Amino acid sequence: MSAAGLVGVALLGGAVGVVVPPLARRFTTMPARLRRGAWSSPPVAAVVFVGLAVARGDDPALPVLLAVAAVGLVLAVVDLACLRLPDPLVLVAGLLALAGLSAAALLAGTPGRLLGALGGAAVAGAAHVLLALLPGSRLGFGDVKLAVVLGLPLGWLGRDALLTGLLLPHLLHGALVLGLLAARMVRRDTLVPVGPALLAGAWLAVLLG
Template identity: 35%
Template structure:
């Protein structure tokens, strides 16, 4: 255990998490769909026969500004981010991967809050986050001379992207394309650490999402076509960072 690294990472995570509401407020709202222009010269169509609605009409998306203004969001996000960053520092200790892992803690909290409340993972956060993670992972490779780790991370990103794209493409799934974009970040971040972290982190994300679907569906917090998978992907990635390498070592060692 590395208490000094845990304390430093927790403090950074706490500070970053406090600004989660500002990060959410920074995201622009999606462009509204324009209303169709009626033909004033056309004869009005007859009123349709009234029919009973079989499902409730879809609710409008919650505004990012309203999410950012949720009571207590700042301190709750700070605690979640600080806890995640602190436990990463506790398990991994001092090392260059902490640079992008601690950075991902508050960003992951922000993405989880947004996805859970809107079923969206905005590209305004996803792509800058990916760029920062790629930059910090590259710096870590140069600083340590471990270029194989960066190559492994890029391969892990490509494979994760292919898998999630296939799941999004197949009919009947609740996977959104935001989850596909998020897989770029998690595939790179986990792959850099090792194949054990990569495989276990992604698998746990799928497992948690599958287990959570039923209660969320019963509570009417999701639908058969929409599911906030991002928070479970991120939580699974955290589990992979903490224990993926050990689990893989035990599996490989148990077979030898």
């Protein structure tokens, strides 16, 4: 992608970041600590968007990845605020991913990639259902539904991206929990949201895949 294109994507990400906090407030009351950090949403969103554009600028599914990332930013803020991934937001992300990838596959004449996307969603869903059913698991079924949605673009990108996207979020989440415990910021029974780790891990998997 050209430099001008990247600048445009960065500006689009910044604009998305501006609307993330007010959209998140529609689904939850944001704690003061998150309201104070709302100023950081535009640069974070810009980095997320530019990273996707640099990594996947030649992929016909780039607009889909950006759309899912935009909804994902709102989901991350809501989950951090109230440990909840609202079904309407997850559904919007899923519909954007499915419809967008279907259109991209048809326009590019690569129907096999759509099958890969559907397979990725199935694998991600099955894996996270098993994790959620394990004794003592703190994985909620909102997390499972989000994993299914993220499995669509990861499956589109191929097996390596899918496997990375399945494993990396849990490594990130585990490292975060250990760090918080070491810093005595949480206790062993404190619930730490998994949604942001799922989203961050999927984003990194797209960059690395």
